[in-house]
Amino acid sequence: xxxxxxxxxxxxxxxVQDGYTVNLGIGIPTLVANYIPATKSVxxxxxxxxxxxxxxxxxxxxxxxxINAGKQTVxxxxxxxxxxxxxxxxxxRGGHIDLTVLGAMEVDEEGSIANWMVPGxxxxxxxxxxxxxxxxxxxxxxxQHTDKEGNSKLRKKCTLPLTGVKCIKKIVSDFGVLEITxxxxxxxxYAPDMTAEQVAKATEGKVTIHPECKVMxx
Amino acid sequence: MAxxxxxxxxxxxxxxxxxxxxxxxxxxLCGIPENCIEALRDxxxxxxxxxxxxxxxxxxxxxxxxQTRQIKKMLSSYxxxxxxxxxxxxxxxxxxxxxPQGTLAERLRAGGAGIxxxxxxxxxxxxxxxxxxxxxxxxxxxxxxxxxTGDFAFVKAWKGDKFGNLVFRKTxxxxxxxxxxxxxxxxxxxEELVEVGELEPDQIHTPGVFVQRIFVGKNYQKRIEQRTxxxxx
Numbered sequence: 001x002x003x004x005x006x007x008x009x010x011x012x013x014x015x016v017q018d019g020y021t022v023n024l025g026i027g028i029p030t031l032v033a034n035y036i037p038a039t040k041s042v043x044x045x046x047x048x049x050x051x052x053x054x055x056x057x058x059x060x061x062x063x064x065x066x067i068n069a070g071k072q073t074v075x076x077x078x079x080x081x082x083x084x085x086x087x088x089x090x091x092x093r094g095g096h097i098d099l100t101v102l103g104a105m106e107v108d109e110e111g112s113i114a115n116w117m118v119p120g121x122x123x124x125x126x127x128x129x130x131x132x133x134x135x136x137x138x139x140x141x142x143x144q145h146t147d148k149e150g151n152s153k154l155r156k157k158c159t160l161p162l163t164g165v166k167c168i169k170k171i172v173s174d175f176g177v178l179e180i181t182x183x184x185x186x187x188x189x190y191a192p193d194m195t196a197e198q199v200a201k202a203t204e205g206k207v208t209i210h211p212e213c214k215v216m217x218x
Numbered sequence: 219m220a221x222x223x224x225x226x227x228x229x230x231x232x233x234x235x236x237x238x239x240x241x242x243x244x245x246x247l248c249g250i251p252e253n254c255i256e257a258l259r260d261x262x263x264x265x266x267x268x269x270x271x272x273x274x275x276x277x278x279x280x281x282x283x284x285q286t287r288q289i290k291k292m293l294s295s296y297x298x299x300x301x302x303x304x305x306x307x308x309x310x311x312x313x314x315x316x317x318p319q320g321t322l323a324e325r326l327r328a329g330g331a332g333i334x335x336x337x338x339x340x341x342x343x344x345x346x347x348x349x350x351x352x353x354x355x356x357x358x359x360x361x362x363x364x365x366x367t368g369d370f371a372f373v374k375a376w377k378g379d380k381f382g383n384l385v386f387r388k389t390x391x392x393x394x395x396x397x398x399x400x401x402x403x404x405x406x407x408x409e410e411l412v413e414v415g416e417l418e419p420d421q422i423h424t425p426g427v428f429v430q431r432i433f434v435g436k437n438y439q440k441r442i443e444q445r446t447x448x449x450x451x
Contacts, residue, residue: 047319048245049389059447064248064440065376065390071246071299071443082388084395084423085245085271086327089320093340112343122308123316124298130346131320134339165343 001193002174007218008142010035011189012101012172015140021045023092023132025102026070028142032101043079045097047088047128052080069128092128093135100136102129104143104168106158109184109205111168113141114160126163133164141168145175145202152204154178154185175199177216183208189216222382222426223411224433227257230405234263234370237290241326241368242270242280243397246299246443249390250279251372253407253435259283267291269366271322271393276302278441287311293366295319299443318346321363323396328365330399330428335364371401374435375424378408379415382429383422391423398428407435 003011005028013035016022023045024030033053036042044053046068053068054075062073076082091097104115113133116126133139146152154171171178176199177189184206190199196209224230231254234240240258244250255274258266259282266289273292274281283289284302291313297303306312317325318340328336337360341347351362373394376387384406386394398404406429 046389048248049392056446056448059450062442062445062447063388064442065388067246067248067389067442067444069245071248072446073442073444074446076388082386082391084391085319085323085393086396089323093320093338117345122304125294125296125316126318126346127296128319130318130344131340134342135320162344 001191002145003191003216006031008172008174010218011177011216012140012142015170016040016042016099018042020098021051021096023047023097023100023136025100025129027103029101029103030070045091046074047085047092047132049083049085049088050076050080051083051091052077054080089128089131092131095135095137097136099138099140100132101140101142102132104141104153106153106155106160107141107143107168107171108155108158109180111166111180112158113163113168114158115163117161119161129163133167139168140170140172143171143173145173145199152202154203154205156205175202178203178207186210187213189214191216221380222430222432223380224431226433227253227407227435228260230254230407230431230433231257231261231370233403234258234261236263237265238369239267239269241366241371241397241401242268243373243392243394244270244272244279245389245392246272247275247279247441249374249386249392249394250274251374251407252438254372254405255280255282259286259288262288264288265290267293269293269326269368271295271319273297273300273303275299275443278439284312291315293317293322295322316346323393325363325366326393326396326400329367330396333365335362337361338363366400368401369403371397371404373398373404373406375406375408377410377412377417378406378429378432379412379417379426380432381414382406382426382432383417384408384424384429385417385421386423395424398424403430404428405431407433409435409438
């Protein structure tokens with residue numbers, strides 16, 4: 001069985017280390033916060049100007065002046081700070097954010113990512129995605145391995161307009177965990193009830209199975 | 219010194235003319251100059267180029283100026299919340315230039331700081347960098363982006379004093395401080411206007427030199443786009 005959205009988030013949470021500053025994108029990446037254990041001290045950054053994002057507010061205490069980049073009402077944790085968008089992207093572009101997690105339509109074997117535009121369709125905009133992939137120390141992509149027709153989204157070369165070039169180091173898809181190296185995709189873990197070979201077959205780009213490749217556990 | 223304090227939004231936006239470039243603070247509907255936007259709508263000024271991270275929603279924020287077709291061009295990083303926008307853009311009525319969010323923030327900061335251009339790694343190798351100068355520093359490619367200034371800038375602050383010093387609240391700060399620096403005339407609307415000396419100098423986010431006009435806004439709606447809460451336990 002491919003992983004659920006929650007399981008993808010749960011697996012990505014394991015990559016978050018104590019002391020990290022992390023920016024989580026919209027969608028599956030947002031769910032990652034739910035799986036970071038309280039034993040780890042992690043500051044979540046929201047690019048609209050908040051370092052130290054907390055849980056959703058208790059009903060009745062929501063504040064229109066306190067939102068995240070997805071325009072959701074949130075809270076601020078102890079030690080949080082507010083700042084301008086210029087300062088926020090100084091953190092992001094300046095390499096002060098340890099990890100960014102975001103979604104993608106396509107990632108290719110060189111680590112380039114496409115996630116903001118489909119030609120012929122209305123384009124909503126890239127928001128902060130281009131800055132995040134260009135600036136974070138580490139970028140992990142949460143995505144579906146294949147489209148509805150079963151075509152691989154882990155491509156030899158992205159076909160959609162790019163968000164960033166050669167910037168993705170790791171993917172957690174519903175099929176497995178893959179690293180991106182100079183030799184293309186390297187499969188590290190595969191979803192329960194799948195085989196490494198099945199995941200490799202569902203990957204269009206160059207892929208090798210790591211000698212210690214194993215099944216994912218939860 | 220002539221007073222910077224204006225009675226209302228209508229008098230504070232005086233001088234905005236057709237085809238001007240306006241810089242507008244806010245992120246989504248958070249920290250937007252609600253009163254100025256309504257006054258701009260009521261003024262009927264048109265052919266505007268608006269620089270703002272977002273374009274509001276159909277019936278609020280800059281969406282109000284889209285409904286009335288007063289905007290000719292938008293420069294934004296994300297416009298996904300607005301169906302009017304989509305319709306006008308698809309029919310060719312509205313021009314749109316996308317700019318990555320961090321690049322937009324920095325272009326405004328640079329414009330206000332007298333920096334005509336800067337190199338950034340953001341967007342290198344993408345459509346955004348097409349036709350722009352690429353330069354290598356220490357083995358990495360960077361794209362040249364230009365500073366932005368506007369004929370008018372509109373910001374929303376929590377508190378301000380009569381000299382124009384501004385204090386923002388929480389994430390309603392967002393683009394407002396950079397926008398404030400980059401307007402030939404910067405208009406600030408505030409929830410509370412106090413006497414000079416009442417704000418703690420150490421706590422001021424935007425020094426008053428950047429602000430030419432200030433007024434107390436009325437009837438703030440402060441709409442929430444995504445109300446996400448947890449139940450009381």
